[in-house]
Amino acid sequence: MKPxxxxxxxxxxxxxxxxxxxxxxxxxxxxxxxNHRQVVDEDTFGVWGExxxxxxxxxxxxxxxxxxxxxxxxxxxxxxxxxDGQALICIHSQSAVPAHIRSDFFEKYSISxxxxxxxxxxxxxxxxxxxxxGKISMSTCEEDGTTVTLELKRTSADRMSFLRSxxxxxxxxxxxxxEELPLLKILIVDDYETNRVILERYLKDxxxxxxxxDNGQSAFEKFTKMKFNIIFLDMEMPxxxxxxxALRMRHWEHENSGGRDATILVALSGHAAAEIGQICLKxxxxxYLSKPVSKSQFRETILNFFADKHKKTxxxxxxxxxxxxxxxxxxxxxxxxxxxQDLIPSFLSDKKADLESLxxxxxxNDYEQIQKMGHRLKGGxxxxxxxxxxxxxxxxxxxxxxxxxxxxxxxMALLNEYLGQIRIKYVNVN
Amino acid sequence: xxNLIKIMIVDDDPAVTxxxxxxxxxxxxxxxxxxxxAKKALSLAKKEQPSLIICDFYMPDMSGGDVALEIAxxxxxxxxxxxxxxxxxxxxxxxxxxxxxxxxMSKKSDISKIIAKIESMLRMLPEKSDTGIIAKVKSIxx
Numbered sequence: 182m183k184p185x186x187x188x189x190x191x192x193x194x195x196x197x198x199x200x201x202x203x204x205x206x207x208x209x210x211x212x213x214x215x216n217h218r219q220v221v222d223e224d225t226f227g228v229w230g231e232x233x234x235x236x237x238x239x240x241x242x243x244x245x246x247x248x249x250x251x252x253x254x255x256x257x258x259x260x261x262x263x264x265d266g267q268a269l270i271c272i273h274s275q276s277a278v279p280a281h282i283r284s285d286f287f288e289k290y291s292i293s294x295x296x297x298x299x300x301x302x303x304x305x306x307x308x309x310x311x312x313x314x315g316k317i318s319m320s321t322c323e324e325d326g327t328t329v330t331l332e333l334k335r336t337s338a339d340r341m342s343f344l345r346s347x348x349x350x351x352x353x354x355x356x357x358x359x360e361e362l363p364l365l366k367i368l369i370v371d372d373y374e375t376n377r378v379i380l381e382r383y384l385k386d387x388x389x390x391x392x393x394x395d396n397g398q399s400a401f402e403k404f405t406k407m408k409f410n411i412i413f414l415d416m417e418m419p420x421x422x423x424x425x426x427a428l429r430m431r432h433w434e435h436e437n438s439g440g441r442d443a444t445i446l447v448a449l450s451g452h453a454a455a456e457i458g459q460i461c462l463k464x465x466x467x468x469y470l471s472k473p474v475s476k477s478q479f480r481e482t483i484l485n486f487f488a489d490k491h492k493k494t495x496x497x498x499x500x501x502x503x504x505x506x507x508x509x510x511x512x513x514x515x516x517x518x519x520x521x522q523d524l525i526p527s528f529l530s531d532k533k534a535d536l537e538s539l540x541x542x543x544x545x546n547d548y549e550q551i552q553k554m555g556h557r558l559k560g561g562x563x564x565x566x567x568x569x570x571x572x573x574x575x576x577x578x579x580x581x582x583x584x585x586x587x588x589x590x591x592x593m594a595l596l597n598e599y600l601g602q603i604r605i606k607y608v609n610v611n
Numbered sequence: 612x613x614n615l616i617k618i619m620i621v622d623d624d625p626a627v628t629x630x631x632x633x634x635x636x637x638x639x640x641x642x643x644x645x646x647x648x649a650k651k652a653l654s655l656a657k658k659e660q661p662s663l664i665i666c667d668f669y670m671p672d673m674s675g676g677d678v679a680l681e682i683a684x685x686x687x688x689x690x691x692x693x694x695x696x697x698x699x700x701x702x703x704x705x706x707x708x709x710x711x712x713x714x715x716m717s718k719k720s721d722i723s724k725i726i727a728k729i730e731s732m733l734r735m736l737p738e739k740s741d742t743g744i745i746a747k748v749k750s751i752x753x
Contacts, residue, residue: 471700518634518722520633520634520637521630521633521634524626524629524630524633528626528630531626532626553669553671556669556698556699557623557624557698559698559718560622560624560627560667560697560698560718561624561626561627563698563717563718563719564626564627564630564631564718564722565626565630568719571698571718571719575698610721610722610723
């Protein structure tokens with residue numbers, strides 16, 4: 182397991198979103214507090230952990246709390262802890278655990294039936310918490326209900342802001358720009374309902390007219406009946422895929438334009454390879470997004486086509502202000518395959534040399550070469566197991582696309598600093 | 612004659628080819644030939660006749676896509692499957708990734724997953740009577 186600093190609050194939000202149906206069926210409301218105050222959209226809550234384990238723990242605990250809660254109940258999630266100390270995550274439901282299973286609540290076979298509203302399969306959550314060096318406990322009584330408390334290691338704000346800064350697409354606040362857009366008619370085409378819902382949610386605060394289709398054929402039929410400003414088309418769908426639908430749409434426009442402006446077509450695909458993007462553009466698409474599509478990517482695509490000021494003066498993104506001056510000190514040892522032990526010294530030495538070359542490229546403002554070098558560093562670091570260095574290299578590659586001199590310089594400094602401080606623990610992975 | 616399966620690696624980064632060679636040969640199932648120049652991939656494949664080619668996607672002298680195209684369009688090499696290994700995709704969606712008939716995986720993937728993918732691709736090789744590859748694969752993996 183490779184622990185990383187991650188935002189537990191975003192994981193909790195995802196779990197709640199995924200559990201929206203059973204929660205809505207019982208009219209259960211969620212109330213999330215951080216250090217006794219109500220959370221706001223901008224909040225994060227950093228912990229050390231492994232993303233999938235954290236998701237599984239929270240999904241287990243929150244799902245069970247939903248099932249145990251009475252109808253119209255309130256499920257409280259309380260997050261607390263000082264930075265760089267212990268993080269406490271308390272999940273409180275209004276039902277008590279039945280007396281006969283309280284003493285062995287975290288034992289594997291202590292599950293009682295759903296009928297009495299207390300099916301708490303907490304044993305797996307306990308194991309996962311311990312795997313991440315955390316622990317889990319429970320208190321319950323008839324008067325106050327049940328609180329399950331998870332303890333993990335807290336991560337500093339520095340670390341979280343660093344993680345945000347290296348995100349490939351910055352989540353800048355674009356609401357004001359979106360509000361200036363005209364009323365757009367948007368068609369979202371994807372056979373997977375979750376994807377359609379997510380993309381719709383990305384626009385939930387905007388006044389757009391959004392339609393959906395679950396395959397290319399149905400999208401084409403809608404397209405011929407009404408004018409859309411922009412269509413997002415998944416490439417891999419049953420009945421008719423996105424590529425064929427786009428070709429038909431362009432052909433139909435050619436034959437039946439009648440003064441109608443061409444619709445903006447955006448391809449969505451699980452393949453991130455640049456070649457796929459080029460094929461899409463040749464086939465008549467105006468843009469290409471690889472999945473998973475982030476909120477900012479999705480919204481920025483719309484802005485790029487419909488906001489005049491974005492068309493005229495695309496402003497380079499500046500990540501500089503987000504980046505801490507010093508690398509956080511709480512980076513754990515990196516676990517590397519012991520089979521590669523002999524290769525590591527020369528590998529790291531080569532990477533330091535690559536970093537020097539990167540500096541020369543930056544001096545020469547050669548962003549194309551920086552992008553290539555960032556990509557190469559990303560691949561090398563990831564292959565050897567230095568995933569975090571791979572992430573920084575990926576951020577360099579992305580920042581080079583924006584020709585952001587200071588952004589690249591800062592990320593190079595972090596890479597250099599981390600390479601200088603790195604501690605390796607060789608492990609047997611076979 | 613040894614009973615090892617020959618894998619060819621094409622990647623411009625020597626660190627990557629060295630690492631993959633080390634891990635693949637450590638399994639005791641494979642022997643590896645490699646090149647850090649994409650333009651030499653076809654001639655090496657013709658000469659070495661590997662059972663499978665692992666190929667980077669973005670290389671300075673030639674793209675992995677073009678390498679695979681050359682391999683597929685050449686009589687002596689068109690039967691060789693290609694596994695693209697790229698830093699351009701995330702590991703979360705690489706398990707069954709395909710580009711046309713070629714497989715693709717992320718460089719973020721654990722090496723054990725990459726080896727498992729190679730083995731599953733080798734198991735799916737079409738029956739060929741002339742090279743004896745299938746017999747070799749079956750003797751090692753089945």
